[in-house]
Amino acid sequence: MSKVYFIDARKRNGVPIAEKLEILLEKVGVESGSNLKGNIALKMHMGERNNETFIKPFYVKKIAEIVKKQGGDPFVTDTTTLYKFDRYHAMDYYRTAFEHGFLPSYLGCPVIIADGLKDDGVEVSETVEIARSIYESDGMVVVSHATGHGSASFGGAIKNVAMGCVTKKSKIYQHKVTKPVYDGELCTQCDACIEECKFGAIETKENGDRELIKENCVGCGCCIDAGETGALHLQEGAGEKLQLRIAEVANTVMRNLPYSNYFFINFLIDITPFCDCEGLAPKYICPDIGILSSKDAVAIDQATIDLIGRHSFEGDPAIQVREAHRLGLGELEYEIRKV
Ligand code: SF4
Ligand code: SF4
Structure with missing residues (x-):
């Protein structure tokens, strides 16, 4: 049974969350034997432009300070x-990140877009290329914002690794199962899809129907x-297939990193129905709960879903978690330890 440490945002007893964060990270770090020395990737999602619910730089600065105290040299990263x-x-991502407050001068550590200027990665399997700066780091703290997700139902630690630590090639592999299908009877020929698609993948046929290339x-x-x-809609079962691919890629990434020096932090704060790739979140799916940390990606995501409540999600959010467990990435059973 894996241990999942928990800061309850609803019962802080007057202790600032940043102070509790230090205790949380020490506990999980010591227990897991993680040695945060060398270049430590703080794997984040720094929020799409107009998103307001990404994890705030204030917390990340604190995590960077803790890593430095333990002798590590952290950098904040995403792909x-x-x-x-x-x-x-x-370059666009740097601009967006800086506008969101992820400034090296504030964080006290560099911000590095891990796949570089030209989709740079290290191929570890036929389908998975790990972004180079993540592959070449000495350890990783996977910092995830727990949210719902438009097609994968849920995003937490497993998804942050699968979709966030790889190059575009491996993102395409995962998204192959979410190519939309077209129903001409529902089409009003408004052309909004053609304007939205930046890949020239929708055309107009001679009879006026739209066609997916x-x-x-x-x-x-x-x-x-x-x-x-x-x-235009997802094919029946596409969300489930996407979750299976997410688990598969997360497993491949974790098994092929040249280190086992990592752990996970999930923020159950500002929990929105969609991930931070979305602009303004329409609503929250539940009130703030707190922050979890664990050495085990499966256990922390299962605990996250249980605390939020699986019925708060569209579809079954735990398909990716069960599949990651089946592949041997971690334990479904966990024990919550309050900090
Ligand atoms: S398929 Fe495209 S053109 Fe047809 S209704 Fe949808 S957005 Fe409009
Ligand atoms: S048609 Fe274009 S916008 Fe739609 S899923 Fe494909 S690439 Fe994306």
């Missing part, structure tokens, strides 16, 4: 996105919400 918005190129489509899903009638 560029599959969809073309303000984190698609590294499968070889151009990367499965980013941006066109699905563009129309109002659901004419």
Whole structure:
């Protein structure tokens, strides 16, 4: 049974959360034998432009300070996105991150977009390329914002590793199962999808129908919400398939990193129905709960889902967790230890 440490945001007894964070990280670090020496990647999602619910730099600065106290040299990191918005190129991501307050001068450590200027990674399997700066670091603290997710139902530690630690090639592999399908009867020919698709993957046929050019489509899903009638939609079972791929890739990443020096922190704060790739979150799915930390990605995600409540999610959020467990990435059973 894995241990999951927990700061309850609802019962802090007058102790600032940053102070508790230090105790939390010491406990999980000591217990897991993690040695935070060398270059330590703080794997984050620094929020898409207009997103307001990403994990705030205040917490990340604290985590960086704790890593430094333990003798490590941390850097804050993430990879560029599959969809073309303000984190698609590294330079855009730097600008967005800085605007969100992830400034090296404030954090006290560098910010490095791990796949560099040209989608730079280390191939560890036929389908998985780990972003170079993450592969070449000496350890990793995976800092995840627990949220719902439009197609994967839930995003936590496993998804942060699977989608966030790899190059575009491996993101495309995961999203291959979320290429939309088209229903001409529902199409009002408004062309919103054509405007939204930055990959030239939707064309107009002679009869006026829209057509998906499968070889151009990367499965980013941006066109699905563009129309109002659901004419472009996910195929039946696509969300489940995506979760299975997420677990598969997370497992491949964790097994092929040249170190086992890592642990996980999940923030159950500002819990939105969609991930931080979305702009403004429409609502929260539950009130703030707190912060979890564990050596075990499966246990921390299972505990996160249990604390939020699985019925707060669209679909079954735990498919990825069970699959990651089946692949041997961690334990479904856990014991919560309050800090
Ligand atoms: S067709 Fe839709 S899912 Fe495919 S690349 Fe274009 S926007 Fe993304
Ligand atoms: S957004 Fe939907 S309704 Fe509009 S053209 Fe595209 S498929 Fe048709």
